[in-house]
Amino acid sequence: MIYILFSILLGGAILTFLANKISGLLRDTFFLLTMLGATLIFYTQLHIGGLVNFSIGSFNLEWGVNSFSWYFSLIVLGLGTLAAFYALSYMKGKENLGFFYFSFLISILSMLGIVMSHDLISFFIFWEMMTWSSYFMVIYSGKNVQKNGINYILFSAFGAYAMLTAIALVYANIHSLSIVEMISNYGQFSPALQTWIPILFLMAFSVKAAMMPLHVWAPGAYSDSPMAYTSVFSGALSKMGIYGMILIFVTMISHLPDDTWFREVFAWLGAITAIMGTLWAIAQDDARKLLAYSSVAQLGYIITGVAIGTDLAMLSALFLAALHALFKGTLFMAVGAVERQTGTVKFSEVTGLIRKMPWTFIASLLAIIALAGIPPLGGFVGKWMLYESLINSNHYILVIAIFFASTSAFLYCYKFLFGFFLGQEEKEWAHVKEAPALMVVPMLLMAGFLVILGTFPGILLKPADTAMQTLGFAPTEGHLWSMSVLFNAWGDQVLLRPLVYAIAGIFLFFLIILTVKGWKNTRYVTTKDISSSGEVPLEHENLTFSVNFYQPFLRAVGPVMKHRMITWYREFGAGMETIFDFTRRIYTGNGQTYAIYVMVFLVIILLLQNTIFG
Amino acid sequence: MEFKLFDLSIVEYAFFVTSVLIILIGLYAALVKKTLIKIVIGLSILDAGINLLLISIGYLKAGTAPIFSPALVKNMPLTLENIKKLSEGMVDPVPQALVLTAIVIGFGVTAVALSLVIRLYRHHHTLNIDEIKNLKW
């Protein structure tokens, strides 16, 4: 059955690529058919635990679905299908679409492959396929390809090669490549290996999950690839890094004799990524960069949750991972919709779209509320569990760091909404119409799902809990959460249903009072008709306030943001380039010098012959 | 047939010393001289030196040519020990065969080298190897 799934995806990708030569319609139908077919088969036919193995090049590869991978495939296929619908209308006018759809489907295939592979070789193969198919996406738009594209492929290759070394070491020691075997006799490895193998694996995963030292590629890559794919890129692709991290932390690190320092380092790295990511997000003027940094920050939360490793923390990490895919997907789609309708994504250029793109506004409002973690929506549940787990496992300073990151997250949340939708309505954007239905529907679907999760998180916590049971955690159904109630280790609880009903009740009550009172004789007035200290601004005067939006706050945190990681990498790169240029000079071009090199080589070998040849 | 190398009389040493000397001269010319023609000449001197070295390996004091001419064989039965006895006095033929091919190869290489030198001169109008350096780094 798994063969059929993969062959559909692969065959579909190739067919879509070829169909592009024939006709656009055929290509779109193939694309949709492949995507829907794959999702359908996955959720109907594939029963959990079915294993399939076959051998290639004297290694036997084993693929299978367990509930842990089923949970992550939920993210991949759910977000993937919605993004597929969105992509159909987002990519309408653009050229070489066959290439785009091909890489889209291949990346979905490789993500499924990663999640379903039970042995290291196929894990690595799918990992690399994911890398270069998403690389095609990053360079698809053709803008600053040398900078961001090379940056992305270099970092992911660095991570992939670290993983390859780890796999080679594991294979050399236990002569088998299956993950289960690696975990079971992880104890027998020499102490040095026992620390190095997880570190190497985590290097690869933290590159993909954009953790602090290795996150430099993320803003460039997320903002350059087309928005239709970025929602999958940041929503699902980065979760593969989290998938790997959870695997490593749960199976390997817990066996380590002194695993506390390991967890502390990663927890703090996650927290620092969260803080720096948020601060950088506040300072961005380009919406895509803002969202890119914000997903780096959100991933920081998830990494901290995974690193802490108590069952509540892991549960919150899994829940936040799925949630992040939802609201980040919606936000990137919203940016895509705005980019398609107005052509620019800069806050300083676009303003006042609320009346022209109301549905996009509602979707991004709900997504922002979820992102900020504010109660009525799902975000709060994840954040609450994360804080409780941090407090219960007495990481007190870490709680403060994470809380600071999430409060300053409100700043860029407001900047995103105000930048695009609120503020002055300018004439140049008067012509803007709402994004086509095919784009708005996926956004509203995801936002709606966030609302439901707000009151009934159990829907998502149930699969997350079964996933954790396969990892060996005790079932948390009873004592940590039930359908719409959250507990923490100290017995405190939050009953979500009454609270959300109360919030909704109060909100509607006062909203009705305000709108109904004097409904007859109040009329809508454009934003030009305001009483800014007495005199009325003229039509052509532009009063939009969006340039250096949080200047005072940024001045307050200035010293922390001065030294950026990317400058260190650039200097390192420049240093390497000069070294390369120097080594190039060895080949001087003069035939005689080459002959002299030969004689010098001979003399050296003659002199050293006893040392070399014993 | 045990072949000895270093317990030879002074004469045989002379061969080795001279061939090594010629090799060194050839090397010197090829590596230090700047003009192309001198380099090619140095290379051919080098070849000559090596060929001399090869020949001198097969040298036998007062050895005769390694041919079983009828005068030498004088209708002796061709048994194994007869052949061995006759070949005692003969010089070893194998290095000579090697040298023949080596000389032919040396000749071929020098011919190609000279044609290249002519073409280089036509383009660069100079024979100094230091000026012919556009393919670098």
Add this chain to the structure above:
Amino acid sequence: MHEIIQITWGAIVSFILAFTVGITYMGLNRKITARIQNRIGPPWYQNFIDVIKLGSKQTSIHHGVMQHMGPAFIMVTSVMSLLIIPILNQNRFFPNLNFHGDLVFLLYIMVFGPLGMALGAGQTGNPNSAIGVTRGLSQMAGFEIPWVMALVALMIQYKTTSIVDLMNIQVETGKWLMFSSPFAFLAALLAMLGMFRYAPFDIVGAPQELASGPMSENGGKYLFVMMSAGSVFAFAKLTLYVDLFMGGANNLIILVVKTFSLYLFPMLYGIVSPRYRTEQSVRYFWGWPSLFGLLAILHAMFF
């Protein structure tokens, strides 16, 4: 069904109580500042008059849906925090939603309001309100740190995150948390200055500069809802402080006395201090108050 009627009835009564007490505190505040600046100042019930006047006025223009949702969001914050925070200890008063939410939930609900107001202000298109909002949010990021440190210190020390438990502990031990965890109280107190946005941190709605910042474009019914929400929220915050640090009140009179004495601190401190610029206030909150917060956490960890 019975339980829902119980909560709504309780909500209405506590809303009216909080509204009246809050408005009188506001009025007294204006009266006391005037007296200190040696002028007579408006009567103590002046705020009642303003609120009723605003409520009855007829607004003729509006700038769209978000402007209606803004005040509604603020009202949600203040009423929800009012319901979550137990007004009298040993639930002598209506229990409302005291047992449904905990401190972390409260923290987030208190942040929900300003964000909602900011959205409403943004819709009006008035540049002053946008500038005011940015300053308000930056300051909020500032004072949240000491506030959260204080709360975390309490949570660690007494191993619970629910307000009712904290209050009961104080009632049983008889010692107010103000004394048993002094640093937490200090940090929370200094954070309260930021919350009330009185003098040193009133750059958000700086009257001369931004024409009352975020609320600048709202008049009439919008301002009515905003002012009443403000007063209810002030009352809710004061009762929270009383519950957490002064052992809660067993009857309303003690509650009023304690809350007013607590309210004196930001009011009087405000009268005598100049106005900080935004980055100064953010740096201020990350200076001494955060140090007290850290001390509170260390204190909680080891005692």
Add this chain to the structure above:
Amino acid sequence: MVGSPVLFIAIPLLAAFLIPLLGFVWKESVRILPGLVLLYLLYLSLTLMEQVVHTGTIVEVIAGWAPPWGINLVFSPLTGLLTTLMILMGFIIWIYSYRFKNIDFQEAVKYFILLLMLITGSVGIVLTGDIFNQFVFIEITSISAYALTAFYKGRDSAEASFKYLMIGSLSSMFLLLAIALIYSQLGTLNMADIAAKAHLMKPEFKILALIFFITGLGIEAEIFPLNGWAPDAYAQAPGPIGAAFSGIVVKAGVYAMIRVMFTLFDVAGTHQFLIVIGIITLIIAEMSAVRQEHLKRMLAYSSIGQMGLVIVAFGIGTEEGVFAALFLMLNHAIIKSLLFLSGSYLVYHSTGKYISEVDGIARNLPITSFLFALGSIAIVGMPPFAGFWSKWSMLTAAAHSNLILIIGLVLSVSLIELVYYFRVLNRIYFFPKKKEVVVKKPTINALLAMGLLGLLILIIGFYPDSVTGYLHAASQSLLDKGKYIHDVLSTGQLLLP
């Protein structure tokens, strides 16, 4: 016995001499004859390879003289594999250069003679069991390589060829010195015999001979200090010949060096020496490849680097190491020839073969640039393609003999490789195309040749088992010194009356 190994040398030489004669009779035969010859040899090598893997090494005695005295050809799994590889590459290069860049009849005659000589020489190096015979074949290959490098009448090709000639004659000098030393000590030229009697030699002479061999053959195998000539020769030779150099000639050089170090003189420190030299070559070559402006020169440096990697793999010394080295060699031959062949069309229009002139060419040459992209992704070692399996087997071999440093170095160098290949790819696909660039469409058979190579990459990538069987047999036959000596010398006793 379908045909004996000697045909591998006899037929191509015969064809090389027949070409000019047939040229007068029928013009087109000049282009067709090499193809026929190579096709037959390919068929022959495949059948012999099948037979050798199952039964055992075929030792071909020439002119009736038994091995220790006469010259013999050894068609063992190892040499068989290399011969098949070379002839396959030769055949593909022949397809590519069938209608090669409108060279007229006279030049075509010269071109095909030299190509055949080049292939025979390298096949001869691999097959022969006699060191002097190997020297002669090396010289044949070198002279035809000098002539082919100087094939274009341009200024730079003469310079490149002259440099190659200078270093080449130095290498022949060292080989002759080594042969003289060995002959004076052991009195025999047969490799198996030398291997058997190597312990009789005086130790210092034995090491001196080894050093001369290493220097001489090192120049052919392009190890670090001795490969000055290689970038110029590859860059200036015509496109297909660059592929021939990197696909065939270098392989023969590396084979000869490894044969000397592994079978002839099994001295203690050779493995460490090989690893060190390989690593230095790899690093220097890859580092100098990054800053190149000329595409073919960049490809040349990258192929030297890959050869360094092969030498490191041989240096590991275990059976797995040699298996990885042979797999690397196989993959490198296929992928690098594809890169050279497609690369030469990409930069055909620019006189200086500059990378900067290759911007946005994908629109005009879609298939060639796609194949070039396929080649560069494969050589970097991305999983589903051929390059990954060889790199993976190398890493496991290194991990088994826990040489962690090597794994680290090899992977960081392949990071560098990844950078400069993807820089070129970005240029091809995403930079705006310069207007005045007129692009030459590749001929049908050029596309066929490149397509064949691309297909091979995919086949090995998706189904590596097709080649691993032969590779295991070949690696055993290299390491099994005793069996080699026994096979070759035993045929001697049979024939002696």
